[in-house]
Amino acid sequence: MDVGHFLYERVGFIRQLYMTSAATYIERKRLIDAGEAPFEPPYSEDGEPPFLVEWLEADDSLHVLGYACLSMLSDTMKVFFDAWQREARVRDDPSLDKVFKKNGFVQGYRALFEKSLGIRFADSKVDMLLLEQVVMARNRIQHQEYLGSNRPSHSQADLNRLHNPFFMDKQERSLLVREKKNGTSIWLMAPRVSVTGTQLLTVLKEVERFSTWMDKAMQKVGERRGKRLHEKP
Template sequence: MDVGWFLHQRVAFIRQLYGTSSAPYVERKRLIEAGEHPFEPPYSEDGEPPFQAEWQEADDSLHVLGYACVSMLSDTLKVFFDTWQRQACVADDLDLAKVFKKRGFVAGYNALFEQSLGIRFEDSGVDLALLEEVVLVRNRVQHQEWLGLNRPSHSETDLKRLKSPFFLDESERNVLTRDGQDGERTWLIAPRVSVTGDQLLSALDAVDRFADWMDEAMDLVGERRGERMRSTSRRRRPAPMKPSLGRGAPVLTPGSRGVVAVAAPSRATVRPRSSAPPPFPDGLAQLPAAACWLPTL
């Protein structure tokens, strides 16, 4: 299975989904800001911008659409890692369960693949904090706490962990923070989760680049495994049997399914070669053959 290709297909679907679905809301905001039909500003002396409710509804709609796309991207990442785990026959490690639970599945798979395959996500050159924030934003927008708002705020726990959130409105970053005594910025109130079109596209591009790197990294794992499997196979290959020339002794001849021992004058018996593969390298638990990705020998 070409794991990277399928991930790119999912990412491309999310990209077109947002582009197509966001168009009417983007246009509504443009018409209001330009004062074009049907949003020509009426005469008013109250100082309030005209059609503020309509503009805010369009803006909230764009963010909620971004939330849906980020949620799908988070699930895509999860399935991507899970598929590679099955393809590479990597067994779950109970010792890493705390990493998955406390730091999320991106950090958990990073630890699992580094331990089992020698792959470090940090070598990808992709901002792993952004990938982790995709998961945090998905969790936040799927488990809101306040009925009166369309856009949830970041949780205090997430803000402490992220330090400088990516999915954030820059105006709120500047207004709602202050410098603390230790030199770090603290939040006066929790800012809202922001997923603009540009922010979403940046996250999608990061996932695409990570998938390309992952493909190359797994190819190297396959090459290393193939070399070890070939080496193991050569070491374990039994010495060829020599035919006995004694009277009445069996004469060994190769057959299509194994070694055929012909004993004169008794009938022939078939002793098939063993079809069991050599022990799986790296001490990994082997999953069912249909679920495993192995290098071609």
């Protein structure tokens, strides 16, 4: 099975799905901001921006679309690791069950492949914490706690671990965080999970970079195994 090929196919599908589906909402926001038809500003003295409800609805829609794509990406990454485990004939290691359960499947597979195959994810030069944040954000998206919003907030546990979460609006961070002299942060309230087009495209590219590296790392594993078999008397 060409694991890398199918990873690229799925990531490419996610990319085109977002870009095609987002176009309508991006255009609606642009029309409202520009005051173009059918969103010409009516005369009003109440001071509220015209078509605010429609603008916020389009903005929320873009984030929810990003959530769907990020969830697909998280599942794709899980299937990607599963596929390589099967291809490399690596058995589950009960001693690593706690790593999977406590730290998530990215760190779990990192430990499994390093122990079983000598593959070190750190050698990829890919931002593995960013890939972990895909899974963390997906968990918040899939397990929302508040009915009154389409957008979930980061958990306190995630904020304690991540000084500056990637999937967060920079403006929200500037309004909600207070920096302490020792480098820690105090959050006035938990920021919402943000998945913009730029954020999504950035992480999609990083997943592709990791897949390219993984292909080469697994090829070396195959070469080592072949060499050992050839050297056997």
